Amino acid sequence: MTAAFKPKHQRLVLVVLALAAILAAGALAAWALKNQASYFYIPSEIVANPPAADRAVRLGGMVRAGTLKTSPDGVTMHFVVDDGHGQVPVTFAGIAPDLFKEGSGVVAEGHMIDGTFVADNLLAKHDENYVPRELQDMSKQQARQTVAETK
Amino acid sequence: MHAFANPTRFLRIARPLTPALLLSGLAITAAALIYGLFYAPAEQLQGETVRILFIHVPAAWLGMAGWSAIAVASLVELVWRHPLAALAARGSAVPGAVFAALCLASGSLWGRPAWGTYWVWDGRLTSMLVLLFLYLGYIALAGAVQREGGSSRIPAIFGLVGAINIPIIHYSVIWWNSLHQPPSLGWGGSSMAGPFLWGLVAASLGFTLIFAGVVLARMRALLAGIQADARLRRKAMEA
Numbered sequence: 001m002t003a004a005f006k007p008k009h010q011r012l013v014l015v016v017l018a019l020a021a022i023l024a025a026g027a028l029a030a031w032a033l034k035n036q037a038s039y040f041y042i043p044s045e046i047v048a049n050p051p052a053a054d055r056a057v058r059l060g061g062m063v064r065a066g067t068l069k070t071s072p073d074g075v076t077m078h079f080v081v082d083d084g085h086g087q088v089p090v091t092f093a094g095i096a097p098d099l100f101k102e103g104s105g106v107v108a109e110g111h112m113i114d115g116t117f118v119a120d121n122l123l124a125k126h127d128e129n130y131v132p133r134e135l136q137d138m139s140k141q142q143a144r145q146t147v148a149e150t151k
Numbered sequence: 152m153h154a155f156a157n158p159t160r161f162l163r164i165a166r167p168l169t170p171a172l173l174l175s176g177l178a179i180t181a182a183a184l185i186y187g188l189f190y191a192p193a194e195q196l197q198g199e200t201v202r203i204l205f206i207h208v209p210a211a212w213l214g215m216a217g218w219s220a221i222a223v224a225s226l227v228e229l230v231w232r233h234p235l236a237a238l239a240a241r242g243s244a245v246p247g248a249v250f251a252a253l254c255l256a257s258g259s260l261w262g263r264p265a266w267g268t269y270w271v272w273d274g275r276l277t278s279m280l281v282l283l284f285l286y287l288g289y290i291a292l293a294g295a296v297q298r299e300g301g302s303s304r305i306p307a308i309f310g311l312v313g314a315i316n317i318p319i320i321h322y323s324v325i326w327w328n329s330l331h332q333p334p335s336l337g338w339g340g341s342s343m344a345g346p347f348l349w350g351l352v353a354a355s356l357g358f359t360l361i362f363a364g365v366v367l368a369r370m371r372a373l374l375a376g377i378q379a380d381a382r383l384r385r386k387a388m389e390a
Contacts (some may be wrong), residue, residue: 002243012230019311026315030326038328039273060328096269099196106328123266130201130343132192 044086176360217247
C-alpha cells in the first residue's frame with residue numbers, strides 16, 4: 001500500500017474528530033446551562049441573591065430538624081430550609097406530599113417575600129438511600145451499619 | 152470483528168442463541184419481579200411504592216444501553232463498513248425506545264406518591280424524554296432510509312450524534328440541582344440496602360437478557376427481509 005492511510009483509517013480519524021467536536025459542543029452547552037438547567041436554587045443562593053417578590057422561583061434543600069411547626073389554623077406550616085451554608089424560612093398552606101418530613105429534602109415553589117419564602121406547592125425529594133422499613137426504628141447509625149452489612 | 156461479517160455464520164450462532172436468551176431472561180425477570188412485588192421489604196420513607204424500582208431502574212439502564220449499542224454499531228458501520236452493524240443498530244432501536252418509555256411511565260407513577268407530582272421539567276426527566284424522542288426519530292429515519300433506498304450511513308450519523316445525550320442523562324443529577332435523586336449505585340458502592348440491591352441486580356440481568364434476545368430476533372427478521380427482497384429482485388431479473 002503506497003498511500004499513508006487506508007480508507008478505513010481515514011474514516012476512523014474523521015469519526016473520532018467529529019465525535020470529539022460533538023462532545024466538546026455538548027460539554028460547552030451543559031456548562032452554559034449550568035445555572036439555567038438547575039431545577040431549583042439552594043438557600044445560600046437565595047440568601048446571596050434574593051429574587052424579586054413577583055418572580056416565581058423554586059427553593060430546594062433539607063428541612064432542618066426541629067423547625068417544622070404547624071399554625072393553630074391546622075394547614076399553615078412553617079419550617080426552615082437549609083443547605084449547610086445558608087437557610088431560608090418557609091411558610092406553606094396546603095397538603096404536603098407523604099415523603100415531606102423534617103431532616104429530608106424538599107423543593108418548594110413560590111415567592112420570596114420579606115425574607116420569607118411563601119410556597120404555593122411542595123415537592124418531596126427522595127435521596128439515594130434505600131432502607132427497608134424494618135430498619136426505620138433503629139438509629140441512623142445502626143441503619144447505615146445494617147445497610148453496609150447486607151450489601 | 153469480521154468473523155461475524157458473514158450473515159450465514161451470524162445466523163448459525165443467532166438462531167439457537169435467541170430462544171436461549173429470551174427464555175433465561177424471562178425466567179430470571181419473573182423470579183426477580185415476584186421477589187420484588189411480594190417478598191422485598193417496604194422502604195422506610197417510600198413504603199410499598201419502592202417496588203417500582205425493580206422495573207424502573209432496569210428500564211432506565213436498557214433505555215440508555217440501547218442507544219449506546221446504536222452508537223457503537225453506528226461507529227462500526229461508518230468506519231469498518233461492517234455489513235451487520237446497521238442491522239444491529241436498527242435492531243436495538245425499538246426495544247430501546249420501549250424501555251425508555253417504560254422508564255418514563257414507571258417513574259411518573261412513582262413520582263406522584265413520592266414527590267407529589269407526576270412530572271417536573273428537571274434535568275434528568277427532561278433528558279430522558281429527549282432520549283425517547285431521539286429513538287422515535289431514529290426509528291422513523293432508519294425506516295425511511297430502507298424504504299426510499301438511501302444510505303444506511305445517514306441513520307448511523309444520527310445514532311452517533313445522539314449519543315451525546317447519554318452522558319447528559321447520567322450527569323444531569325450531578326451537574327444540576329434536580330428533583331430526581333442522585334444515583335444509588337456507583338463504582339464506589341451502593342447506598343441501597345441488600346434486599347433492594349440484589350433484587351435490582353437480578354431484575355436488571357433478566358431484562359438485559361430479554362433485550363439481547365429481542366435485538367437478535369429483530370436482526371434476524373431484518374436480515375430475512377433483505378434476503379427476501381434480493382431474491383425477489385433476482386427472480387424479476389430472470390423473468
